[in-house]
Structure formats: C-alpha cells, structure tokens
Amino acid sequence: MFPALVDLLAWLPGALVAAPLVALGALALFMLPGLALLRLLPLPVPVRPAQYLAAALALSWIVPPLLLLAADLLGLRWGPLATWAVLLLAALVVFWPRHKAAPARPWYDAELGLLLALWGLTLALRLYLVRELPAGLFGDSYHHTLITQLMVDNGGLFRSWQPYAPLATFTYHFGFHSMAAWLHWLTGYPVLRAVLLVGQVAAALAVPGVFLLTSQLFGERTIALWAALSVGLLSVFPTYYVNWGRYTQLAGQTVLPATCFVWMLLLQQARQPKLTWQRLAAPALLAVLATTGVALAHYRIGVFAACFVALYALYLLLMHVRSWLPALRMFFVAILVGSTGVVFTLPWLLRLREGRMLQLANHMVTTNIGATSGNAPSPIDLERTLANGMLPLALLGLLVLLLRRRWLALLLPLWLGIIWLAANPYLVGLTGAGIISSFAVIIAGYIWLAPLAGAGLAALVDGVGWLVGRVAAGRQAQAERFVIVLLATACILWGVGAQSNLLDPNFKLLTHADLHAAAWMREHLAPEAKVFVNSFPAYDAYVYAGTDGGWWLPLISGHRTNLPPMSYGFEAAEDPQFALLVMEYNQAILEHPLESAAAVAALRQWGYRYLYDGPAANPPVEHIDPARLADVPYYERIYDRDGVTIWRVR
CATH class of the missing domain: 3.40.50 (Rossmann fold)
Structure with a gap:
C-alpha cells in the first residue's frame, strides 16, 4: 500500500515536467468544450460547483465527434488549426464577462475540492499504470489506434482504410477516436500514446461521472463523494479496461452520466406548471447534443441512456405528477428531444448501411444465435465487478435508502434489469441476443453498483456515529468525522496499492x-x-x-x-x-x-x-x-x- 503511493508521488512531478504541453493541452481538451457548452446552453436550475464541473468534463467528450461529423457532411478537412480555433473559441466563451450579474453563489466549495482531489488521485493512478507502455494493450487497442491514425491522415472521418488495410467503409462509433485525434492535433503527441492517454483519462472520469449521477439521484453530497471514491479506488472496473483496450465503451460510459443528468433536469423542468419554451430551449438542445454524443461514442451505451430516460420519466409520472397536463408536457418534450437527437445522429446512422454491422445484427435477430453461444455471462468478469466489497456495500446502501423511503434507489437495479433483458431478450421470448452483449453489461456494472456502494459507505459512517452517540452523548459528530477520515484514508491507501496491480502484462x-x-x-x-x-x-x-x-x-x-x-x-x-x-x-x-x-x-x-x-x-x-x-x-x-x-x- 505505502510503497505504491510513494512510487506514484515520486513519478508524478517528473511526468508533468516531461510533457507540460501535453498536460495543458489535455486539460483544455477535457474541460473547455463542456464548460463552453454549459455557458451557451445554461442548465434550467442552479447546480452545485462540483456537479457543474462533473457535467462539463463529460460533455467535453461530445464536442469533437459532433464537429468532425459536421465537417464531414460539409466536406471540410479537420486538423491542428481547426482544433486550436475551437478550443480558443471555447476559452473565450468560458471566460467572457457576463453582461448581467449572475446570481451570487460560490464557485468553489469543500465538495468541489474533495471531488477534484479524488479525481486527481485517480487520474494519476490511471496514468501511472501505463507509464512504460508504448501503446494500448490487446486486440482492441490496435484498431482503435489505426482508426485514430486514419482520422489524422484524412483530416477527419474517412471511408478507405488504405494504406493499412483494404477496407472501404467506416461505420464504427468514433467518439473516443475523435478525442485521441484532437489531442494529437492539439499537442503533437504521438497517436500510439495519445490513444492510451485518452483511454486512461476516460477511466479516471468515472469518478466525476458516478459522482454526478449519484448526486442527482440521491441529492446527498456525502453519498456522492463516497460513490466517487468507490469507483475510483475500490472497484476493479473501469480500471481493468486497460488490459483489453476497451476504450470505446468507456467513452460512451463517460458521456452517459451527463446525458442522464441533463435529461433528469429537462424532465423535471417539463413537468413544472409555468413552463415557457424560452426556459426549456437551452436544456432541450443540450439534451439533444448529449443524446447524439452518447450514440456516437458507443451505440450500445446509447441504448443504456434511452433505458434510463424511459425509467426516470416513468418514475416522475408515478411519484410526482398528479394531473394529465404535466404528464402530457413531459411526454411531448421527451418525444421532441429524443426524436431530434435521432435526427442529429441520422447522417451517421445512415452510413451503417455501407458496412456489415446491420447484416450481423439481422443475423443475430433471425438466428437468435446469441441465446445459445457467444453471449454467456463470464463468471470471472462478474467476480471482478462484484469484488472488493462492491456487492455487500451496494446491498447495504440499497437497504438503507429504501428504509429511508428513497424510492429512487430502485431505479438503479431496475435500469440494470432492463438492460440485461436487452442483452438477453430470449428471457422474455424475443430474439436478438448478443447485439448488446452480456459481457458489455457486466463490465459496466460499476455504473449501478458505485452509487449504491457510496450509500453503503455513508451508512457505515452514520452507524458508527450513532453507536458512539449512544455510549457518549454529544460525541456523535466528532465520531463521524473521525470515522470519515479513517475510512477514507484506509480506502485510499488500500486502493492505490490494489489499483496499481490491475494491469496484466500478459495482455501486452x-x-x-x-x-x-x-x-x-x-x-x-x-x-x-x-x-x-x-x-x-x-x-x-x-x-x-x-x-x-x-x-x-x-x-x-x-x-x-x-x-x-x-x-x-x-x-x-x-x-x-x-x-x-x-x-x-x-x-x-x-x-x-x-x-x-x-x-x-x-x-x-x-x-x-x-x-x-x-x-x-x-x-x-x-x-x-x-x-x-x-x-x-x-x-x-x-x-x-x-x-x-x-x-x-x-
């Protein structure tokens, strides 16, 4: 534990000094586009600084693929100049003085500081893991690197894979490769390493992503921070993705929490009695862009997002809507925004006809081959998903939330259940198993487990504080602070050591x-x-x-x-x-x-x-x-x- 932390801290300053332009360029790329989007398309309600930053970090991932798609449709070539221009424009939008005074609220608080510390530690860990690698691991990393290089060679999206392979179509989701290509254009960082760096940044962004989803679902800062800690330092996934080069799914799961967050705010706003289209326009367009972005990042994760939106809308209808008029407004807004998102994605989806993906999907539907082979759950990966106490902590968190009548906690297992049925439709008599693989669902399990595990860790702290309060009156608050420090320190020390050992050299x-x-x-x-x-x-x-x-x-x-x-x-x-x-x-x-x-x-x-x-x-x-x-x-x-x-x- 301690040697791993010492080695990490000893390596970090030298790594930053060795590549300052890459560090600054990456910081700009992963922050400025999202911050600019939120400035241009404000959220319908004020949110806390930590939520704002977490949303911006995720939304930054939708800008490069959207702009590359637009450039391709217009016949424009992309490159370093265009990349620099977009980021400079984004910086101008972010830092331009406001015409009228914004509502007085702090831009920084302890919650933001703790989230930044957790994210910074996790990011350092993820990069430390790959410090000696020349490129990504295993088979997926090769074609991800090749796609990124082809984007660089062709100035954006392409069809021909020459001179590397005699392929004539490109129909793959490309959000991840767009980010890697943009990092290369921005800093000149070699493509082989850019793919690896962007992938590891995506793995670290699970921390603010899970925080954002948890904070909006449960509304408690403590639970959200514990959830962020659990996904960053306790959970095997998504860190383990590095061994497979499973970076495109990770890119989709980076955008997913922000997509869910924006849709939650939009649907809540849509049910308000005094609704004006002026107030709804900005969050609606933001939801359209996020929906398009998550689909371009990973087709399957786009289905994950759609399942969440449908479930959350159903929750609002059942628990918070008491008349038909707000229900009608919600339905209309959801259909309008969702269909517009499909329209925005349509130019790319039409390209699917050129490749073989639709043929493969049709084969899976007509033969139902995934019901008997190739889609069975992997016991090893299921064990990894549930390891390090994630399952008992999640079960404890779910139990405590339900005892407190926090019914929204049920949304997470229901969401997982619907996606599992989408991956295994034969369970309800349908065909098409394997289009969404069981493997993809299992290794994404941290999305559902970490928020509940955060509630479980918070419940442990509350429980110890309550016990101390029973024994020594007036010491409960003191005891809770002590337990928080002790538990967080233990998780950090243990987590740094455990996470440092997750890279398997056999996949190189x-x-x-x-x-x-x-x-x-x-x-x-x-x-x-x-x-x-x-x-x-x-x-x-x-x-x-x-x-x-x-x-x-x-x-x-x-x-x-x-x-x-x-x-x-x-x-x-x-x-x-x-x-x-x-x-x-x-x-x-x-x-x-x-x-x-x-x-x-x-x-x-x-x-x-x-x-x-x-x-x-x-x-x-x-x-x-x-x-x-x-x-x-x-x-x-x-x-x-x-x-x-x-x-x-x-």
Whole structure:
C-alpha cells in the first residue's frame, strides 16, 4: 500500500515536467468544450460547483465527434488549426464577462475540492499504470489506434482504410477516436500514446461521472463523494479496461452520466406548471447534443441512456405528477428531444448501411444465435465487478435508502434489469441476443453498483456515529468525522496499492522491441514485402486475430501482413470476398507446421516472403516458434533482437 503511493508521488512531478504541453493541452481538451457548452446552453436550475464541473468534463467528450461529423457532411478537412480555433473559441466563451450579474453563489466549495482531489488521485493512478507502455494493450487497442491514425491522415472521418488495410467503409462509433485525434492535433503527441492517454483519462472520469449521477439521484453530497471514491479506488472496473483496450465503451460510459443528468433536469423542468419554451430551449438542445454524443461514442451505451430516460420519466409520472397536463408536457418534450437527437445522429446512422454491422445484427435477430453461444455471462468478469466489497456495500446502501423511503434507489437495479433483458431478450421470448452483449453489461456494472456502494459507505459512517452517540452523548459528530477520515484514508491507501496491480502484462501485444524491429524493417525490407505473423481464429472462428506485435506491422512498419484489423469483421472491404480470403490463406498456412515443405509452398502461393515473431504471446501457443525454425533450411533468419525474430522465406 505505502510503497505504491510513494512510487506514484515520486513519478508524478517528473511526468508533468516531461510533457507540460501535453498536460495543458489535455486539460483544455477535457474541460473547455463542456464548460463552453454549459455557458451557451445554461442548465434550467442552479447546480452545485462540483456537479457543474462533473457535467462539463463529460460533455467535453461530445464536442469533437459532433464537429468532425459536421465537417464531414460539409466536406471540410479537420486538423491542428481547426482544433486550436475551437478550443480558443471555447476559452473565450468560458471566460467572457457576463453582461448581467449572475446570481451570487460560490464557485468553489469543500465538495468541489474533495471531488477534484479524488479525481486527481485517480487520474494519476490511471496514468501511472501505463507509464512504460508504448501503446494500448490487446486486440482492441490496435484498431482503435489505426482508426485514430486514419482520422489524422484524412483530416477527419474517412471511408478507405488504405494504406493499412483494404477496407472501404467506416461505420464504427468514433467518439473516443475523435478525442485521441484532437489531442494529437492539439499537442503533437504521438497517436500510439495519445490513444492510451485518452483511454486512461476516460477511466479516471468515472469518478466525476458516478459522482454526478449519484448526486442527482440521491441529492446527498456525502453519498456522492463516497460513490466517487468507490469507483475510483475500490472497484476493479473501469480500471481493468486497460488490459483489453476497451476504450470505446468507456467513452460512451463517460458521456452517459451527463446525458442522464441533463435529461433528469429537462424532465423535471417539463413537468413544472409555468413552463415557457424560452426556459426549456437551452436544456432541450443540450439534451439533444448529449443524446447524439452518447450514440456516437458507443451505440450500445446509447441504448443504456434511452433505458434510463424511459425509467426516470416513468418514475416522475408515478411519484410526482398528479394531473394529465404535466404528464402530457413531459411526454411531448421527451418525444421532441429524443426524436431530434435521432435526427442529429441520422447522417451517421445512415452510413451503417455501407458496412456489415446491420447484416450481423439481422443475423443475430433471425438466428437468435446469441441465446445459445457467444453471449454467456463470464463468471470471472462478474467476480471482478462484484469484488472488493462492491456487492455487500451496494446491498447495504440499497437497504438503507429504501428504509429511508428513497424510492429512487430502485431505479438503479431496475435500469440494470432492463438492460440485461436487452442483452438477453430470449428471457422474455424475443430474439436478438448478443447485439448488446452480456459481457458489455457486466463490465459496466460499476455504473449501478458505485452509487449504491457510496450509500453503503455513508451508512457505515452514520452507524458508527450513532453507536458512539449512544455510549457518549454529544460525541456523535466528532465520531463521524473521525470515522470519515479513517475510512477514507484506509480506502485510499488500500486502493492505490490494489489499483496499481490491475494491469496484466500478459495482455501486452506491442512492445518497444517491436517498434525497434519495425524501424529496421522500414530500412531493410521493400515496402511491398508481405509478412506472415502469428494468428489464430477468434470469436468462434469468425475472424482471425494476432498474438503479438506483428499484428501492428501495417501501422508501425508499413508492411502488409496476413492479419487485417479486427474491424474487417464488421466493415465492407474493397473486395467483397476479402473476409473469406483472410480465412482461406490463414487456414492454408496454419494447417501445416511451418518447418514443413507444405507450409513453405502455402506461404509462397499467397505471396509471403517473411515471417515475424514478437516477444509477446497471447494466447501463449504460437504457430511461429523460433526454436523449431532455427535449423530449418527453408528460412533465413535476418533479424534477432530483444525477442523479435524475422526470417526470409528462401
């Protein structure tokens, strides 16, 4: 515990000094757009400074994808100049003096200070985890980095994946990649590292995000701060996402709390008796933009948001609406804003027809294949979600809230239940299981657990204070303060140590040795040379994936390999038969031991003149084995350094 905290504090100053422009640029990127949005489109009611900042941090993530989509529709190219111009304009909006005096309220309070401290500590932890990595981990990180690089190369959204892969459509949700590309344009930070940094910032933004959702649901500062602490330092997720490069889902879950927050304020305002469209216009437009932003960040998380809005509207109707007129207003506003959000997203959704996503979704609906394979809950990931006391704390929090007649607490398990049914519709006799995967729901569990765990931690403090008050009259407040300090300190010390150990090096595919080898390849291999790298059939043999840094070669060395990015499974290719060809040539080569004449013949037939084996191995059993190929006359070893071996096929 203590060594981890000491190491973190020793590393942090040097990291900030080493890259001050990146630190300042990232701070501007993750704060200014959201603050400007809230200045231009004010919230309908005053909120506390901590809530305001938390909303701004999340809403900043919707601005880059919305502007890139608008630029694409207008045929405009994006780049560093446009990025700087937008952020300077945002700064002007944020700091421009008000024409009339704003209502007197403090811009800073203890709650904001504590939230900033928790977020700062969590952010430092997330960045400390990846301090020595050259790029993101596992398979998802490769295509996320490739998409970001293509955005940079093309000046925004694109269709062709050349020169890295022969794909001809881009239909993937792109909110995360927009942020990474903007960070590169803003600071010049290398794309490989920008993807990693933005992903880790998103993981840290779970702290203000959960705080925002909790504070609006339960209205108690203490519960919201404990919830923020639990997601930042106790919960395994979302920190563990780093091992998978699961950053697009994380981007959606970064925008989700602010989307829910804005919709809650909008629906509350819509049921007021003296409603004017002038007062409703700004929050309505903000809700439209947030709805569009969460959909562009991640399609599945857009469904999460829609489920929440429907449930919250139902709660207001059942608990707070006593006549048909406010109910009608709420319904009209919800339909108008929701449909406008769909219209704003429609230009992008129409592009889905170009790729293969709709075909895959239709296949899942018609065959209901997800009901029997590929969508089963993962016991290991469920255990991670519930670990470190999150489940008992959440159950305690739910019990205490219900005993206090805080019925809104039921919204969280009901929300989770509806999303679980959306992921497993066969439970109610419907098809389409797997379109929203059970895995995606399970690893998002902190969204529902952390607010209730915050209530559980607050209940523990209250309980100890009550017991002390029974024993020593007049000491209850003192005891509660002491318990708060003690419990928070224990959580921080334990959490820093636990969170520091969540990165699993077995998920590392790309290493520094691969980058050095790629530089050598650019000098010594012809640009048109094709390289065979380690591969294996993944997702029930639907696609082929890589096991080491060789998968990254098209991006880092410029050479074609036998492995396109995983996105070839849902994008359309230049050749309609491309996906079948990938399967055919991988199968043709992998079915023979590489030391055999048959394997060499297959390599030559498909045009592969080199073999590449990197230091990583996940899964650990690889087809290219340097020990077995050492004395095979069919190959000439031309590179052998730091675990990377390259052979020429004779």
